[in-house]
Amino acid sequence: MNHTNNLINHPLFLKEGKKVAFTSEVLNKVHSLMERYPADQQKSALLPVLHIAQEEFGGYLSVDVMDYVAALLGIQPIEVYEVATFYSMFYLEKTGTYVIEVCRTGPCAISGGEMIMEHLLEVLKIKPGETTPDGMFTLKEVECLGSCGTGPVMQVNTRYFEHLTPGKVDKILAEMREYANNDKPDDSTWVEKFC
Amino acid sequence: MGGKILLANIDVPGIRGYDVYRSNGGYTSVEKALREMTQAQVTAEVNKSGLRGRGGAGFPTGLKWSFLDRKSDKPRYLVCNADESEPGTFKDRYLMHHLPHRLIEGLIISSFALGVKTCYIYIRGEFKYLVGILEKAIKEAHLHGFLGERILGTDFSLNIYVHPGAGAYICGEETALLESLEGKRGNPRIKPPFPAFKGLYGCPTVVNNVETLAAVGPIISMGGEAYAMIGKGKSTGTKLISACGNIKNPGVYEIEMGLPVEDFIYSPEYCGGIANDKYLKAVIPGGSSVPILPADLILSTAKGEKRLMTYESLADGDFESGTMLGSGGFIVYDEDACIVRNTWNLTRFYRHESCGQCSPCREGTGWMEKVLYRIEHRQGKMSDIDLLVRVAKNIEGNTICPLGDAAAWPVASAIRHFRVEFEEHVLHPAAMLEKERHLKLKY
Numbered sequence: 324m325n326h327t328n329n330l331i332n333h334p335l336f337l338k339e340g341k342k343v344a345f346t347s348e349v350l351n352k353v354h355s356l357m358e359r360y361p362a363d364q365q366k367s368a369l370l371p372v373l374h375i376a377q378e379e380f381g382g383y384l385s386v387d388v389m390d391y392v393a394a395l396l397g398i399q400p401i402e403v404y405e406v407a408t409f410y411s412m413f414y415l416e417k418t419g420t421y422v423i424e425v426c427r428t429g430p431c432a433i434s435g436g437e438m439i440m441e442h443l444l445e446v447l448k449i450k451p452g453e454t455t456p457d458g459m460f461t462l463k464e465v466e467c468l469g470s471c472g473t474g475p476v477m478q479v480n481t482r483y484f485e486h487l488t489p490g491k492v493d494k495i496l497a498e499m500r501e502y503a504n505n506d507k508p509d510d511s512t513w514v515e516k517f518c
Numbered sequence: 519m520g521g522k523i524l525l526a527n528i529d530v531p532g533i534r535g536y537d538v539y540r541s542n543g544g545y546t547s548v549e550k551a552l553r554e555m556t557q558a559q560v561t562a563e564v565n566k567s568g569l570r571g572r573g574g575a576g577f578p579t580g581l582k583w584s585f586l587d588r589k590s591d592k593p594r595y596l597v598c599n600a601d602e603s604e605p606g607t608f609k610d611r612y613l614m615h616h617l618p619h620r621l622i623e624g625l626i627i628s629s630f631a632l633g634v635k636t637c638y639i640y641i642r643g644e645f646k647y648l649v650g651i652l653e654k655a656i657k658e659a660h661l662h663g664f665l666g667e668r669i670l671g672t673d674f675s676l677n678i679y680v681h682p683g684a685g686a687y688i689c690g691e692e693t694a695l696l697e698s699l700e701g702k703r704g705n706p707r708i709k710p711p712f713p714a715f716k717g718l719y720g721c722p723t724v725v726n727n728v729e730t731l732a733a734v735g736p737i738i739s740m741g742g743e744a745y746a747m748i749g750k751g752k753s754t755g756t757k758l759i760s761a762c763g764n765i766k767n768p769g770v771y772e773i774e775m776g777l778p779v780e781d782f783i784y785s786p787e788y789c790g791g792i793a794n795d796k797y798l799k800a801v802i803p804g805g806s807s808v809p810i811l812p813a814d815l816i817l818s819t820a821k822g823e824k825r826l827m828t829y830e831s832l833a834d835g836d837f838e839s840g841t842m843l844g845s846g847g848f849i850v851y852d853e854d855a856c857i858v859r860n861t862w863n864l865t866r867f868y869r870h871e872s873c874g875q876c877s878p879c880r881e882g883t884g885w886m887e888k889v890l891y892r893i894e895h896r897q898g899k900m901s902d903i904d905l906l907v908r909v910a911k912n913i914e915g916n917t918i919c920p921l922g923d924a925a926a927w928p929v930a931s932a933i934r935h936f937r938v939e940f941e942e943h944v945l946h947p948a949a950m951l952e953k954e955r956h957l958k959l960k961y
Contacts, residue, residue, distance in 0.1 A: 359677075359679040359681075361719065364700065364719055366700060366701035366702075367681075367699060367700055367701045368701065369701035370643075370681070370682060370683060370684050370698065370701065371681065371682055373684070374643065374682060374684065396701075398701075402701075402702075405702075405703055406701065406702065406703055409686065409703040409704065409873075410643070410683070410684035410685050410686050410704075411684070411685035411686065412643045412644070412684040412685035413684055413685075427863070427866075428605045428806075428863065428864070428867050429605045429606065429806055429849065429860055429863050429864050429867070430605060430606050430762045430763055430849050432859075432860070432863050433763060433764065433851065433855060433860065434762075434763070434764075465685075466603075466605075466687065466867050466870050466871060467603055467604070467605040467606075467687070467806075467867065468644055469602050469603060469607065469608045469611050469642070469644065469645070470608060470611075471605065471606050471607070471608055471760065471762035471763075471768075471847070471849070472608055472760060472761065472762040472768035472769050472770070473608075473768070474762070478644060481646040481647065482647070483647070
């Protein structure tokens with residue numbers, strides 16, 4: 324049945340079989356995070372640890388990564404899967420170097436958010452949810468980013484870009500390409516240039 | 519107008535750092551509370567202040583604190599709700615960004631009053647840059663002896679931790695937030711038991727909004743009675759309003775409760791009037807979940823009184839002709855705004871954010887979005903309008919948490935006040951489309 328095939332091909336069911344482990348530096352960070360919660364409530368650290376895992380292991384959560392996190396926290400893998408599939412900031416499929424998330428909710432929409440999305444669709448030539456063939460950009464539509472007075476807004480990885488215009492978006496995209504090509508995709512200076 | 523209270527000294531350069539904050543009177547309220555007052559006295563001041571929950575519900579804070587199960591021998595928790603995700607609301611983000619120490623100060627005093635040793639700030643995952651700002655402020659407070667063991671030489675010890683969410687509007691609901699903090703899906707719990715008895719890890723817990731907790735420091739400094747003198751009636755003190763939409767000056771404003779809505783919209787001190795000098799069409803005054811009101815009803819009540827920025831005045835006329843102060847997410851629409859398109863947009867938001875636990879909300883938000891989509895996209899039928907009203911009515915009050923209500927109210931109120939516009943979309947779809955295309959070109 325088609326339905327079953329789809330399930331089997333779902334990223335949640337595909338194990339890559341790669342051994343994953345945090346570096347000792349990251350592991351220390353994870354342990355200090357776990358100390359914030361009572362000893363019998365280590366599951367509480369799940370969301371913060373998944374954020375770190377996603378950052379460390381290529382921008383998404385593979386089954387192997389989720390299993391590893393489960394082992395770290397002493398919980399069942401299913402407890403990690405059900406959380407990873409619930410929250411919109413966790414990605415289960417490989418993303419581009421930059422994940423561009425454009426706010427589409429009410430206040431942004433009336434201040435030009437729809438126009439920004441249309442512009443990005445045109446420039447990147449992909450649909451929402453897809454990644455450019457060069458693996459540089461993943462485009463997503465998201466709900467309210469809490470930036471309603473400074474819209475339209477998009478979030479690129481962890482940074483906010485506000486008061487957008489199509490021209491500004493073009494400049495940001497060019498800048499991102501340059502940083503990625505220079506092998507430092509997360510340069511902290513680029514946000515100040517635009518905000 | 520009273521001066522700024524929550525946003526006092528916000529313009530002082532470097533106020534985000536401990537030294538500048540401290541030299542501008544910061545943490546004196548902590549010294550006062552811990553050295554000169556008992557737990558009960560702090561709670562009494564908060565009670566006297568008439569402070570009400572600033573997250574949206576407007577529940578009296580002192581009363582909420584009084585419900586905390588003090589007989590239990592389990593540890594107690596204070597959780598700060600910084601999961602600000604209500605469309606139109608960005609006040610907590612602004613406060614934490616510029617004045618992180620004001621929040622920390624409020625958390626210390628509140629924890630002292632509640633007998634709490636561990637406090638978590640649950641912040642929405644998208645605000646990752648704020649986590650760094652808050653953690654730096656917490657570190658500074660530790661260094662200067664305002665956090666950690668035996669604060670200011672008293673028996674009181676406290677640790678504050680920042681806990682990021684991961685993108686789920688529903689986690690702003692307090693029990694969903696607690697579930698999420700426990701490392702689970704953000705599914706709201708059935709109440710009772712209330713968090714005051716069984717909250718985080720089954721322990722007595724108080725969950726308060728950022729703005730509410732930040733107000734505790736100033737209340738202790740000035741005294742509850744002095745705070746209650748500000749504002750109007752049962753809406754005491756000041757409120758942060760985040761204004762956005764088609765206005766000249768979007769931004770966060772601290773207003774004294776009781777300010778006329780008209781002044782807020784048109785005064786150059788606040789919104790500065792409608793952008794491009796257009797006409798005001800409608801306002802959603804308290805975040806996207808509260809009913810939308812047309813211009814005449816937002817400026818004055820059905821009785822003809824001036825509408826004021828208070829919990830009571832905005833709610834005057836109930837849902838027939840009133841709305842709610844909510845979270846203070848003030849969204850303004852000008853004459854060109856399409857109410858149908860906007861309602862569809864907001865319904866799409868609720869469909870996306872419904873946790874899926876309760877059928878009325880999970881299915882109802884989906885159906886409302888579908889029907890609104892077809893009305894907006896030239897495929898609507900006249901009967902669709904009443905269908906929407908019926909679906910909204912069947913969601914309202916039939917769900918575990920208020921997300922169902924929050925999804926139903928915008929739809930019900932848009933049809934109540936702008937029914938003609940929905941009918942026009944059904945009767946003259948081509949004309950509506952042409953109008954929107956024309957508007958789009960203007961951007």
